[in-house]
Amino acid sequence: MNIIVQKFGGTSVGTKELREKVARKVIDTKKTGKYPVVVVSAIGRNGAPYATDTLINFANAAFKEYDSRELDMIMACGEMISTVILSNTIKSMGYKGIALTGYQAGIITDERYGDAEVLKVDPSNILDLLRQDYIPVVTGFQGATEKGDITTLGRGGSDTSAAILGEALKASVVEIYTDVDGVMTADPRLVAEAKVIDHIGYDEIYQMAEDGAKVVHPRAVAIAKRGSIPLKVKNTLSDAPGTIIHHKGTCNNKYSKNVSKEDILTAIAHKNNINQVSVYFEDSVELNELLMNELTNNQISIDLINFFIDKKVFTIESKDIEKVEKILKKNGFHYHIIRDCSKITAIGNAMRGIPGVMAKIVKSLSKENIRILQTSDSHNTISCLVSDRDTQKAVNALHKEFNLSK
Numbered sequence: 001m002n003i004i005v006q007k008f009g010g011t012s013v014g015t016k017e018l019r020e021k022v023a024r025k026v027i028d029t030k031k032t033g034k035y036p037v038v039v040v041s042a043i044g045r046n047g048a049p050y051a052t053d054t055l056i057n058f059a060n061a062a063f064k065e066y067d068s069r070e071l072d073m074i075m076a077c078g079e080m081i082s083t084v085i086l087s088n089t090i091k092s093m094g095y096k097g098i099a100l101t102g103y104q105a106g107i108i109t110d111e112r113y114g115d116a117e118v119l120k121v122d123p124s125n126i127l128d129l130l131r132q133d134y135i136p137v138v139t140g141f142q143g144a145t146e147k148g149d150i151t152t153l154g155r156g157g158s159d160t161s162a163a164i165l166g167e168a169l170k171a172s173v174v175e176i177y178t179d180v181d182g183v184m185t186a187d188p189r190l191v192a193e194a195k196v197i198d199h200i201g202y203d204e205i206y207q208m209a210e211d212g213a214k215v216v217h218p219r220a221v222a223i224a225k226r227g228s229i230p231l232k233v234k235n236t237l238s239d240a241p242g243t244i245i246h247h248k249g250t251c252n253n254k255y256s257k258n259v260s261k262e263d264i265l266t267a268i269a270h271k272n273n274i275n276q277v278s279v280y281f282e283d284s285v286e287l288n289e290l291l292m293n294e295l296t297n298n299q300i301s302i303d304l305i306n307f308f309i310d311k312k313v314f315t316i317e318s319k320d321i322e323k324v325e326k327i328l329k330k331n332g333f334h335y336h337i338i339r340d341c342s343k344i345t346a347i348g349n350a351m352r353g354i355p356g357v358m359a360k361i362v363k364s365l366s367k368e369n370i371r372i373l374q375t376s377d378s379h380n381t382i383s384c385l386v387s388d389r390d391t392q393k394a395v396n397a398l399h400k401e402f403n404l405s406k
């Protein structure tokens with residue numbers, strides 16, 4: 001059975017016309033003799049009546065405090081609505097669409113509401129339905145605990161649903177349909193010259209996704225890599241070939257490419273809502289331990305970590321500012337926070353061992369009068385923290401400096 005998982009993002013199903021287009025795509029796949037399994041997100045973006053953000057805002061307005069288990073039930077409604085509407089669109093075109101919740105699709109998670117981890121997938125229900133010629137339409141972003149309580153898989157988690165089903169069903173490919181032509185050299189909303197990357201390795205796209213390129217969720221990439229399932233990112237609205245994500249170099253030769261010296265970088269990613277925290281104290285084992293334990297116990301994730309003798313510098317996401325300030329004040333730490341920063345990351349597996357990459361980055365940002373607040377690097381990334389207002393300028397400057405639109 002050649003199974004193809006086709007995931008459609010929220011903007012892909014926003015209108016009746018779009019849903020008909022999506023249904024036709026799925027039916028066309030079915031007509032080729034393959035077995036499509038559809039995953040769909042909540043309709044639209046913030047402001048649209050059943051978009052996830054709208055549902056969260058609704059909950060926030062209705063209650064001062066609520067249980068995360070119940071917030072998951074509210075958030076999951078958006079995807080429930082989309083699956084029913086899309087499966088009925090498929091039915092109206094003469095094919096056997098059927099809507100399934102995460103639980104009915106066999107996706108079992110732990111109880112970390114809001115960011116649950118998939119523990120196992122039982123694909124038997126979907127496989128039975130496929131044998132009976134159904135086209136299953138599964139809620140993205142959703143699983144359930146062993147007890148049957150609804151859980152959600154973290155923001156952007158419909159990609160994860162698609163990848164986890166792809167793995168469990170041994171799909172030949174997982175197609176992620178969205179509102180851009182594929183994975184691009186930068187977010188096209190910021191860089192007009194951004195170019196589609198026709199193929200990319202799991203590790204590079206994972207890094208891009210971790211560093212803010214939300215075109216595909218990093219968890220989905222990790223799952224696809226684990227199952228060696230190719231991911232394709234395509235535009236719902238065009239027939240552009242899109243991007244294929246695979247084990248670069250070990251896959252079919254037609255997808256492999258020799259990296260030349262000019263191709264040091266693959267893409268520039270950016271992440272907003274970052275805040276730089278500096279905590280001042282003379283080095284001490286006890287104070288280091290106190291600070292780190294407090295952050296860990298409060299589930300605060302820190303990034304861009306630089307420890308100096310007289311200060312400790314790290315970044316946090318905006319959602320954690322209040323919690324961090326409370327911790328620092330409670331423990332009498334002297335600190336300073338620079339708010340509203342962006343982390344700009346240059347990504348490229350081929351940069352390892354190539355001298356002068358950092359020099360080029362510094363030169364191009366300085367030329368634009370952009371202050372670099374902090375840097376960090378790994379074998380395939382160099383990140384610079386800049387002020388939020390410089391984000392677009394910085395991404396464009398690096399994109400141009402490394403000739404990524406060529």
Ligand code: ADP
Pocket residue numbers: 008009010011012041156177178179180182183184185186187188189212213214215216267
């Ligand atoms: P969906 O609702 O389909 O899941 P998302 O909003 O999660 O869509 O992801 C698609 C968006 O990702 C695009 O509209 C684009 O602005 C953004 N994006 C950020 N970085 C990139 C990139 N490098 N390539 C393509 N799109 C990107």
Ligand code: ASP
Pocket residue numbers: 009010041042052053078140141154155156157158159
């Ligand atoms: N609707 C969910 C969200 O907005 C999941 C997704 O879109 O992938 O996060």
Ligand code: MG
Pocket residue numbers: 009156159214215216217
């Ligand atoms: Mg998404």
